[in-house]
Structures are given as C-alpha cells and as structure tokens.
Amino acid sequence: DAGVTQSPTHLIKTRGQQVTLRCSPISGHKSVSWYQQVLGQGPQFIFQYYEKEERGRGNFPDRFSARQFPNYSSELNVNALLLGDSALYLCASTGQGGLAVLTFGAGSRLTVL
Amino acid sequence: AQSVAQPEDQVNVAEGNPLTVKCTYSVSGNPYLFWYVQYPNRGLQFLLKYITGDNLVKGSYGFEAEFNKSQTSFHLKKPSALVSDSALYFCAVRDGRRGNTDKLIFGTGTRLQVFP
Numbered sequence: 507d508a509g510v511t512q513s514p515t516h517l518i519k520t521r522g523q524q525v526t527l528r529c530s531p532i533s534g535h536k537s538v539s540w541y542q543q544v545l546g547q548g549p550q551f552i553f554q555y556y557e558k559e560e561r562g563r564g565n566f567p568d569r570f571s572a573r574q575f576p577n578y579s580s581e582l583n584v585n586a587l588l589l590g591d592s593a594l595y596l597c598a599s600t601g602q603g604g605l606a607v608l609t610f611g612a613g614s615r616l617t618v619l
Numbered sequence: 620a621q622s623v624a625q626p627e628d629q630v631n632v633a634e635g636n637p638l639t640v641k642c643t644y645s646v647s648g649n650p651y652l653f654w655y656v657q658y659p660n661r662g663l664q665f666l667l668k669y670i671t672g673d674n675l676v677k678g679s680y681g682f683e684a685e686f687n688k689s690q691t692s693f694h695l696k697k698p699s700a701l702v703s704d705s706a707l708y709f710c711a712v713r714d715g716r717r718g719n720t721d722k723l724i725f726g727t728g729t730r731l732q733v734f735p
Contacts, residue, residue: 537721541723549709554720556721562720562721564722609665
C-alpha cells in the first residue's frame with residue numbers, strides 16, 4: 507500500500523511568491539492535517555481537514571490556506587512568502603477521527619530566498 | 620495549555636547499552652502521548668502511543684515508553700541500542716479539545732546518536 511505522498515519534494519521560491527503543496531492520503535483515510543517543521547524545531551500544526559471541512563487551524567497567518575478535495579487529497583497554499591516560511595511541510599492522514607495514529611508523508615522542503 | 624518538553628537536545632549512547640530519551644508533559648485532562656522518530660530527509664514515523672491502561676507501552680523496533688502520571692513523564696526506552704537507532708526523536712501530546720483530533724503538540728526533539 508502506498509503511504510502518504512507529497513509533492514513536490516523540494517522547491518525554491520523567492521519572497522512575495524506563492525506556493526502550492528500537494529498531499530495524497532493513504533487510501534481510505536478521510537482526514538488530512540498539515541504541519542510546518544522549521545529546522546531545529548518540532549512540527550507545528552497548521553490545519554486539519556476531515557471530509558472536506560476544516561476541523562482545526564493552528565496559529566498561522568491568513569497567508570496560509572488549505573483545502574481538501576472529494577478524493578480526500580489536499581493542497582496547502584502559502585501566499586506572499588517570507589524568509590521565515592522556509593521549512594519542511596509535512597502532511598499526515600488518519601483513518602478516522604478520535605485517537606487514530608497520524609501517518610506522515612516525507613514532506614515538501616520549501617526554501618524561500 | 621498543552622505542552623511537552625524534551626530537556627535533552629542530544630543523547631549519546633554506545634551500541635548495546637540501554638537508552639533513555641526523556642519527555643515531560645503538561646495537559647489539562649487525560650494525556651494522549653506519542654513518540655515519533657525522524658530519519659534524515661524523511662517524514663515522521665510512529666513508534667508508540669499511550670492512551671490508557673498499562674504504564675509500560677511497547678512499540679516498534681524494540682522501543683518502549685513508561686508513562687508516569689505523578690512525574691508527568693513519558694520517557695522512551697530501549698534495552699539495547701543499535702547504531703541504526705540514530706535519529707531524531709519527538710515526543711508529542713494530542714490536543715484534547717473537541718475538533719482538534721489530529722492536532723499534535725510536539726517537543727523540540729532529541730537527537731539520539733548511537734556509537735559503535
């Protein structure tokens with residue numbers, strides 16, 4: 507079985523640009539969440555989507571947005587990029603709500619110059 | 620507010636020796652605790668979780684963790700370390716507020732280095 511897949515794996519942007527990151531959950535998983543991991547820190551929660559609805563939002567500015575599609579894949583968009591947005595962006599999926607274990611993808615590494 | 624602390628940035632241990640990676644937590648309500656491992660250029664891999672029940676939780680790759688409510692700790696342990704265990708380890712607590720079922724609050728991570 508394929509795990510959580512993310513694309514692109516690496517990308518470089520300049521300040522002020524916009525970026526879209528993509529995530530495909532494990533087949534059958536309906537919940538997708540996004541995390542930002544800055545170098546040297548633990549991952550920080552950005553969003554959770556379940557059945558195409560936002561279930562939770564972390565402490566991130568409105569430049570960050572996300573959506574979930576009918577096939578449960580998801581996109582994370584970041585507008586007006588700042589140098590501080592440089593990070594590893596992790597997507598995770600779970601089979602159902604409650605106390606299921608998050609399965610993470612390998613991440614998309616974003617560098618903002 | 621929910622939080623976890625990993626007091627050691629790095630733990631060094633010789634192969635074959637026991638290892639411990641420390642984690643303390645602060646939660647309101649029942650703690651739901653997790654350990655994840657991250658290898659270079661990889662995502663996070665689940666090791667084990669504590670929800671309820673026995674204080675000693677067994678997980679993947681021979682790892683186990685001991686839940687101690689009085690000390691609010693959830694230390695990760697392994698009886699005999701392998702060089703291949705060298706990686707970055709994260710302790711996490713689930714945000715128990717309604718709706719945030721997939722929100723984990725992570726510690727800052729502990730780098731485990733196992734020497735041959």
